Amino acid sequence: MAFAAFGNSSATEHKGPTKSGGIVLALLMPGLIYLGLFFFTPLFSLIITSLEAPAETGGIGEYVYAFNVENYSYVVQNYLPQIIRSFYYATVATVAALLISYPLAYFIGVKLRNRPLLKSLMLTLVIAPFFISFLLRTIAWKSIFSDGGAVMQLVYNLGLMKPSEHFLGSDFAVIFGLTYNFIPFMTLPLYTTLERFDVRLLEAGADLYANPYKVFTKVTLPITTPGIISGTLLVFIPIAGDYVNASRDFLGSAKTSMIGTMVESDFLQNWDYPSASALSVLLMAVIVILVATYVRSAGTEDLL
Amino acid sequence: MKRFSIGKLTLPVYSVLAIAFMLIPIVYTIVFSFNNSNRGNTTWKGFTFDKWLGVCNRPDVCDALGNSLLIGGVSTLIATILGTALAIGLVRYKFKARALVNLALFLPMATPEVVLGAGLAGLFFNLSFAPGLLTVIIAHVMFCLSFVVVTVKARVQTLDPVLEEAGRDLYANPNQVFWKITFPLLLPGIVSAALLAFSLSFDDFIITYFNSGEVTTFPKFIYVAAARGVPAEANVIASAVFLATILLVLIVQINGAIKRKRMLKNK
Numbered sequence: 097m098a099f100a101a102f103g104n105s106s107a108t109e110h111k112g113p114t115k116s117g118g119i120v121l122a123l124l125m126p127g128l129i130y131l132g133l134f135f136f137t138p139l140f141s142l143i144i145t146s147l148e149a150p151a152e153t154g155g156i157g158e159y160v161y162a163f164n165v166e167n168y169s170y171v172v173q174n175y176l177p178q179i180i181r182s183f184y185y186a187t188v189a190t191v192a193a194l195l196i197s198y199p200l201a202y203f204i205g206v207k208l209r210n211r212p213l214l215k216s217l218m219l220t221l222v223i224a225p226f227f228i229s230f231l232l233r234t235i236a237w238k239s240i241f242s243d244g245g246a247v248m249q250l251v252y253n254l255g256l257m258k259p260s261e262h263f264l265g266s267d268f269a270v271i272f273g274l275t276y277n278f279i280p281f282m283t284l285p286l287y288t289t290l291e292r293f294d295v296r297l298l299e300a301g302a303d304l305y306a307n308p309y310k311v312f313t314k315v316t317l318p319i320t321t322p323g324i325i326s327g328t329l330l331v332f333i334p335i336a337g338d339y340v341n342a343s344r345d346f347l348g349s350a351k352t353s354m355i356g357t358m359v360e361s362d363f364l365q366n367w368d369y370p371s372a373s374a375l376s377v378l379l380m381a382v383i384v385i386l387v388a389t390y391v392r393s394a395g396t397e398d399l400l
Numbered sequence: 401m402k403r404f405s406i407g408k409l410t411l412p413v414y415s416v417l418a419i420a421f422m423l424i425p426i427v428y429t430i431v432f433s434f435n436n437s438n439r440g441n442t443t444w445k446g447f448t449f450d451k452w453l454g455v456c457n458r459p460d461v462c463d464a465l466g467n468s469l470l471i472g473g474v475s476t477l478i479a480t481i482l483g484t485a486l487a488i489g490l491v492r493y494k495f496k497a498r499a500l501v502n503l504a505l506f507l508p509m510a511t512p513e514v515v516l517g518a519g520l521a522g523l524f525f526n527l528s529f530a531p532g533l534l535t536v537i538i539a540h541v542m543f544c545l546s547f548v549v550v551t552v553k554a555r556v557q558t559l560d561p562v563l564e565e566a567g568r569d570l571y572a573n574p575n576q577v578f579w580k581i582t583f584p585l586l587l588p589g590i591v592s593a594a595l596l597a598f599s600l601s602f603d604d605f606i607i608t609y610f611n612s613g614e615v616t617t618f619p620k621f622i623y624v625a626a627a628r629g630v631p632a633e634a635n636v637i638a639s640a641v642f643l644a645t646i647l648l649v650l651i652v653q654i655n656g657a658i659k660r661k662r663m664l665k666n667k
Contacts, residue, residue, distance in 0.1 A: 123489030124501065127482040127545060134542040135508050138519030145522050196418060203415040212660045216653035220646070221419045226599055227649075228426050228642040231622040235630055236425035236432075239442045279422065329510065337512020340605065345626040356514040356606070363518050363610065373522060376515045387510060 139380070146373035157367030167374040175358050175375060182354040183382070185267070185342070186335040189274040190282075193331050194324065196275070197282040201323075205290030222283050234273055234346050238264060241347075265349030273341035278334065282327040289323030325390070333383055355379050426642065433635035440629025451632040452640075458633040464621035465637050471533065471608075471617060472601040475540035480594045482541070483548025484586070490549070491556040509546045516543060517610030524611065531613030539611045540604065544597035551596055555589025602641075 149162035172179070204222070208215040225233060240247055241263045251257050263269050293316070301311035339356030342348035355375060362372035432441055436448035456462040490501060508516070520539050524531060563585070567577040605619040612620060618637065622630055 117495070120489050120493040120495055123485040123493075127486040127549075128501065128504065130482055130541065131504055131508065131545065134520060134523075134538055135511075135516075136504075138516070138523040139511075141523045141526060142515070142519045145526070199411060200415050200418045203411045207411060210664070212657040212664070213654065216657040217650075218415070218419065220649050220653050221423065223649075224426060224642075224646060225422055226603070227645040228429060229603060229619060229622060229638045231605060231619055231626070232429045232630070232635065232638050233425035235622070235626060236428040239432075240424070240428065242442065276422075276425075333510055333512055337514040338606075339514065340623070343626075345623075356512070359514050359518055360609070363521065369522060369525070372518055376518045379512060380515050383510065383512065 142373045142376050142380075145369050146377045148370045148373075157369070159370055164370065167370045168378065171358075171371050171375045171378065174371075175355070178353050178355050178358050179378070181267075181352070182336050182356070182379075185271055185274060185354065186332050189271050189278065189335050190328055190332045192271070192275040193279050193282040194327065197279055197286055197327065201283050201286035201290050205287045206293060206295060209291075209295075219287070222280055222287075225277075225280055230277055231340065231346075234277065234341060237273055237276065238347055241269065264347060265344070265352065267352060269347040270342045270352045273347040274335050274338065277341065278331040281330040281334075285326040285330060286320065286323045289320045293319055329387060329390070333387075336383060337379060429635050430639040430642070433632055433639045435632050435635075437632050439631075441632045441635065442629065451636045455633050455636050458631055460616070461618075461621060461631065461633040461637060464616045464618045467533070467615055468602055468618040471536050471540060472598045475537050475544055475601045476594050476597040478537075479541045479544035479548050479597045480590060483545050483593060483597075484552050484590055486545075486549045487552035487556050488582075488586075491553055492561075505546045505549050508543055509550075513543075513604075513606040514610075517607040520607070521610040531611050532615050535611045535613070536608055536615060536617070539607050540601040543604070543607060544600050547600060548593040548597050551593035552586065552589045555586055559585050599645075 144161060145159070146167055147161060147163050147165065148159035148167075149164040151158040151160045200222070204215055204218045208218065239245065242248065243262055243264070248257075248263060251263070252259050257263065297315050297319070298311055301315045302308075306314060337356050339354050339360060340346055342352040342354045342357060344350060359372045359375050359379075362368040362375070432444075433451060434447050434449070435441055435444060436446040436450065437443075438445075486501075486505070490498065517539070520535070520542070521531065524535055529535065559582070564577050564581050567581045572580065603619060604617075605623055608617050608620055609623065616624070618634075622634055625631065625634065
């Protein structure tokens with residue numbers, strides 16, 4: 097569980113040698129300097145660039161610092177559909193991934209507890225998608241759902257969609273692809289919490305005359321909340337910034353562009369660095385706020 | 401004997417179906433690596449081994465693979481060294497700024513790739529530093545670092561400091577203690593961290609796309625080719641990488657599972 101691995105320090109800590117500040121510095125400094133140079137400096141540089149204005153004498157792609165806050169109102173006005181769409185896709189896909197993953201993680205983590213071989217096999221299959229290019233997997237779905245393909249023929253014949261309608265390029269197709277691509281990131285943290293879940297608590301609940309539904313909402317769900325939170329963060333954040341699934345060469349169309357789509361085209365094609373930067377800073381700010389409030393309301397302060 | 405009930409079957413059947421669903425595009429990708437296609441690779445044109453035997457008949461695919469392996473190897477090496485040092489420092493030593501360091505390491509994992517990519521590209525652009533192999537490696541080390549720290553940290557936490565103390569009691573110098581005791585015990589964690597870093601680097605597209613300039617990696621090749629149709633040779637490479645990795649993981653997993661099973665039996 098990547099997110100919980102940080103933070104909750106004191107509980108599992110050993111009382112190692114605590115002196116020798118020199119060794120600490122030698123161990124930590126190279127990595128921290130690296131992050132400072134290539135993570136924090138770029139973020140700072142993004143903020144600076146997001147406040148630039150076109151240079152009066154320069155050509156396309158030349159800007160000077162001008163504390164030009166208008167870049168922000170410009171991107172909000174121009175890219176509002178993309179901003180709303182990104183968070184809408186991320187919300188729906190995260191919920192879908194959670195609903196699909198939870199029973200699966202429960203089965204592997206709880207039901208297969210005494211079947212180590214089967215459990216290892218299932219876990220390996222859950223992470224198997226990590227070992228093959230996500231771009232090719234997404235293209236595979238594209239081919240499977242292409243208009244002339246067998247799957248769509250079936251859909252049309254069953255009357256689920258009109259022949260004039262297409263699956264590819266729709267909101268649904270993009271959400272489908274995002275959900276598919278991020279399910280393992282949800283299943284793994286859920287599995288980690290469910291694996292440690294003491295099943296005797298279920299019996300205790302049943303002994304106290306709670307029905308299975310009540311046992312689930314009052315016992316299982318609260319205990320597995322840390323897994324749900326880290327899974328949700330691990331899935332929601334990358335989806336909000338993704339633009340590959342939504343690209344017209346993959347599962348999307350011009351009508352499914354997301355924040356990432358606009359950052360990419362502004363940065364790499366239009367050389368409009370201030371707009372791309374302002375949009376990135378906005379995305380980052382929204383995500384920092386979401387993460388902070390989510391963690392706070394769910395009561396797992398030690399997550400960060 | 402337990403009574404047979406449909407309710408008991410729901411969860412296993414669901415789980416098998418969910419896994420099967422996850423595997424569909426993988427199977428599809430592997431099957432289409434045997435497709436006798438000319439341009440594009442979307443319709444089945446018959447079975448052939450040709451694409452497997454002549455992957456480098458498409459030099460662009462092979463070049464992209466070579467770049468990805470080089471970038472993955474170098475980035476993994478650097479990120480693993482920096483990250484292992486960070487993990488040891490964080491777990492073993494108490495210092496005031498620890499919470500701050502944890503946060504600093506958490507943030508890159510919580511930042512969307514497009515922000516990381518645009519941020520670094522903007523920095524390189526402002527410094528007039530031309531994008532290429534070096535900038536991609538710098539970027540990959542950056543986003544792999546936190547994941548290495550998390551993975552190695554979990555291993556350092558399970559390590560009993562008494563073992564190192566025993567080594568010191570036996571007059572081993574700090575160097576010997578580290579290389580003869582600490583490092584071998586941490587090695588499984590370091591290896592899994594390195595594997596994770598390599599797979600993250602090898603499959604990364606968005607950050608690479610922003611920072612690679614003229615250099616093409618395997619994911620970037622697929623993304624660019626997607627507009628015209630991805631050649632079956634790309635499927636061959638992805639399938640080969642997949643089959644090799646899954647075999648390795650299965651061997652390690654089954655080995656561990658058999659050991660655990662024996663321990664359960666002996667109890």
